[in-house]
Amino acid sequence: MTRRSILVLGGRDPHSPQLGWHLSQLEEAAKRHAADISFLGYDAVRGDLSGDVSTQLSGVVGSLTPFDAILTRTMPMGSFEQVLFRLSVLHDEYDRRKQAGTQATICNPPAALEIAIDKFATLARGRRLGIPVPPTAVVQSRAEAMEAFEVLGGDVVVKPIFGGEGRGVMRLQNRELAWTAFSALSQVGSVLYIQQFIPPGGRDIRILVLGDQVFAIRRTSGNDFRTNVKAGGKSERIELDDHWRTIALRFCDSLQLRYAAVDLIESENGNGFYLIEVNAIPGWKSAQSVMPISIADQIVSFLLSTTHSV
Numbered sequence: 080m081t082r083r084s085i086l087v088l089g090g091r092d093p094h095s096p097q098l099g100w101h102l103s104q105l106e107e108a109a110k111r112h113a114a115d116i117s118f119l120g121y122d123a124v125r126g127d128l129s130g131d132v133s134t135q136l137s138g139v140v141g142s143l144t145p146f147d148a149i150l151t152r153t154m155p156m157g158s159f160e161q162v163l164f165r166l167s168v169l170h171d172e173y174d175r176r177k178q179a180g181t182q183a184t185i186c187n188p189p190a191a192l193e194i195a196i197d198k199f200a201t202l203a204r205g206r207r208l209g210i211p212v213p214p215t216a217v218v219q220s221r222a223e224a225m226e227a228f229e230v231l232g233g234d235v236v237v238k239p240i241f242g243g244e245g246r247g248v249m250r251l252q253n254r255e256l257a258w259t260a261f262s263a264l265s266q267v268g269s270v271l272y273i274q275q276f277i278p279p280g281g282r283d284i285r286i287l288v289l290g291d292q293v294f295a296i297r298r299t300s301g302n303d304f305r306t307n308v309k310a311g312g313k314s315e316r317i318e319l320d321d322h323w324r325t326i327a328l329r330f331c332d333s334l335q336l337r338y339a340a341v342d343l344i345e346s347e348n349g350n351g352f353y354l355i356e357v358n359a360i361p362g363w364k365s366a367q368s369v370m371p372i373s374i375a376d377q378i379v380s381f382l383l384s385t386t387h388s389v
Contacts, residue, residue: 090152104375147386191334195359214275224261231275280304286327286341295319
């Protein structure tokens with residue numbers, strides 16, 4: 080029986096010879112499943128249109144084409160051209176596999192990554208699907224940002240439209256501080272993403288979707304309104320609510336997301352749950368600490384279950 084192969088694209092520290100925690104977990108899981116696994120940074124990907132079209136997408140490990148499955152991990156920061164090219168590579172490979180009927184072997188599809196990485200696009204998609212979202216304004220001037228600050232009640236959360244792990248997220252409750260923050264963000268060309276603060280803060284629900292499997296985790300932080308691990312957040316496994324499952328699968332199915340984390344917050348006034356964001360390249364270190372199964376094993380098993388000859 081031919082050994083199947085997986086390529087993990089991105090997520091490796093280019094300055095370290097060692098694999099990080101997530102990639103090490105995947106490497107060990109691949110061994111348990113008798114599969115070959117390789118790791119390639121996005122900066123090593125190149126295009127080659129001089130030969131066979133099916134092998135035009137290549138990097139230091141050769142063509143992307145022979146890999147049975149590709150798992151997309153974190154893409155590093157880069158120029159607009161670099162990011163656009165890297166996504167173009169994924170789009171081209173996805174389209175090639177779609178023609179062959181094997182597009183499911185790329186997890187997650189590039190079009191899904193583009194939506195999920197953009198917080199505005201994520202909430203806009205969720206709202207069209209009938210999923211409640213917090214009152215949010217996305218503007219491009221300081222004057223409009225100040226107007227949004229007032230309309231949203233003078234207690235808002237400002238976030239980078241791209242990015243994760245709580246980086247660059249701030250809560251603004253003071254008009255003068257809001258003016259200063261919006262001025263600084265405008266000077267560096269940032270889009271101003273302004274969201275009404277939903278009290279009490281410091282807690283949310285993460286729905287982890289892996290194929291048809293869905294798990295629920297509550298994240299809490301006693302010292303910060305953010306619940307990310309880097310902000311001191313802790314995780315606990317909780318029973319999956321049918322409503323959460325429906326919301327998560329509705330969103331993921333709309334984008335063909337096969338591995339994702341859907342984050343919801345609950346209003347303390349009893350108005351229900353709101354979609355905050357969707358992570359199409361989620362880490363799972365904190366979740367693993369409260370899960371009775373190996374998440375890396377589940378990821379590898381899912382990837383191998385979708386493979387066909389390509």
